[in-house]
Amino acid sequence: MHHDGLPFSPACLRNQEPILTLLRRWLAPNARVLEVGSGSGQHAIHMARHLPGVRWQPSERQDSMAGLAGRIAQEGQQGLAPGAQVAPPVVLDVTEDWPAGPFEAVFTANTLHIMPAAAVPHLLAGSVQVLAAAGLLLIYGPFRYGDRHTAASNGAFDAHLRQLDPAMGVRDAEELLAEAARLGLHLQVDAAMPANNRLLVFQSSSEGRRR
Ligand SMILES: C[S@@+](CC[C@H](N)C(=O)[O-])C[C@H]1O[C@@H](n2cnc3c(N)ncnc32)[C@H](O)[C@@H]1O
Known part of the structure; x- marks a missing residue:
């Protein structure tokens, strides 16, 4: 085709318009946006x-x-x-050096279930580091809530990922929120998106270490 x-991602084609709306x-x-794990671009x-x-x-x-x-x-x-x-x-790589900020927003799509679970806190901490005062972290992807998947297909996807690599997998939203809150990232919205995905929007209460 x-x-x-x-590289081309059919998922991007399906989700780009709803993501744009949000x-x-x-x-x-004029926001400066750092996208993590841009994939196909x-x-x-x-x-x-x-x-x-x-x-x-x-x-x-x-x-x-x-x-x-x-x-x-x-x-x-x-x-x-x-x-x-x-x-x-x-x-x-979120576990290594981050570019110099500040950015008004950090955006990432479908990366948290691919990066190892241990890398997810690095994504949060790195975002805090580069975000401008009251900057936003926007995370698109599948999440589970209190150990429940939002759809059977997400459960199957999760099992498939964990079989490929036990470090991959659909992340628990509540764990993510707790870790984010510890870092001063506060949830503003958890929006339903196509294909049983979510868009989580966090706002940083800190001014970012590089400002
Ligand atoms: C399923 S792809 C999503 C790509 C793109 N954002 C999209 O929506 O199509 C997962 C992406 O996560 C990235 N990724 C995995 N581990 C990462 C890490 N430790 N740091 C930064 N990106 C990572 C991969 O390189 C890959 O591009």
Whole structure:
């Protein structure tokens, strides 16, 4: 289907519009956004095409960087919303060094169940570190609540992931919220999204260590 040689995620195509709707509501004008685990880069491109003034910083781990860099090089300047920018992607593994902030928002989609459970607190702490005062952390993906999946298909997906690698798996929302609150990240909304996913929006109460 895709002849441009770039990585492509059908899930991105399905969820990009509902995610955009919420980002429109939550992002301040001209927000600087750090995206963690940008993957194919489809979200980066889509959001920058529809959010005037947004300054989007994609990122990926080194071993997945080539495809992302290819998409940003190919599409990162085309058809952007007025004043919007997509920066060249940077290398970011949440357990290692983070880029210098501040960012008004950190956004990540479908990464928490892929990164090892032990990396999730690093995602939260790193976000606190780079967020501007009252900055937002927006996390899209599947979650379970009090040990219950929101759909049987999520339960099957979780079992599949854990079989591939016991460190992967659908995360428990309440555990995530508790860890986030310890770091000064307070839940603003937990929105239902397509395919039994959620979008969690946290606001940082701290000013970020780099400010
Ligand atoms: C299922 S893909 C999602 C990609 C993209 N965000 C999307 O919505 O299509 C999971 C992503 O998580 C990233 N990831 C896994 N572990 C990570 C880590 N420790 N730090 C940063 N990203 C990580 C992977 O590189 C991969 O791009």
